Amino acid sequence: MTTTTSTSTLPGGTFTMGDLEVTRVGYGAMQLAGPGVFGPPADRAGAVEVLREAVRLGITHIDTSDFYGPHVTNEIIREALHPYPAGLHLVTKVGALRDEHGGWPVAMAPDQLRQAVHDNLEHLGLDVLDVVNLRVGGFDTPEPGSIAAPFEVLAELQQQGLIRHLGISTATREQVEEARTIAPVVCVQNRYNLAHRDDDELIDWLAGEGIAYVPYFPLGGFTPLQADELTFVATRLGATPMSVALAWLLHRSPNVLLIPGTSSVAHLRENVAGAALELDDQALAELDAIGR
16 A cells, blocks of 8 residues: 545544644554454455555554454554555554463563564564553553553663654553653553543543543443443434444543444444534533443
């Protein structure tokens, strides 16, 4: 692929992470691997087409990691998009591995982090990574404690020219502040959605600091009652629950970036169109109440 991406038709406009301008509607590549984010997909050609359609739609922010698969997702991204279109930015993540059972063991030792960065470079076919997030918490919940040692390793790799910008995943405000004493932080990637709003204060603080907030699991962990309430609003608006959830996230704050994942071209198009859904005052009030 040699095209230049276009952002004119995407909802939400763009946000600048460091010196990288990305579309606020991005794409999360995790689901391109096999079941449980482990092994190859059943339809590799279909996975390739999803990525190419994302670029055709104007998406300039693709979220990935070499531990998806492992290696599988990054290899598919390289097959589908390399040489990468001008303006397309790949954001990856380190700090975990996959074991033979499909588990996600922590991998934060200096040698593990260095190897992870080099693995991402190799499998994506890059000389430098645009953004590397350090995953510091559990699977979906931050864990308190210092992150200075592993973040310093990534800062050294940044100084060596292998990484442009750094971010943090599954982190607390205190950990973000600690990281910023070591190197600039351009994004924070945590679990957040209508039903799980523990990061409300963090989002607002990051917005004031010009730092992107990238929520994952836009529909994850809803109680049956919360799911029913979301479905009620979506039905009244003639939309899907996912469309409403994505549109609400875009509305939440201008520093929120979306990375919904899918292995379906049709679903990808639905997500992009759904994020453009207009939410009236009544819908916003009903949706805000879901997380309270």
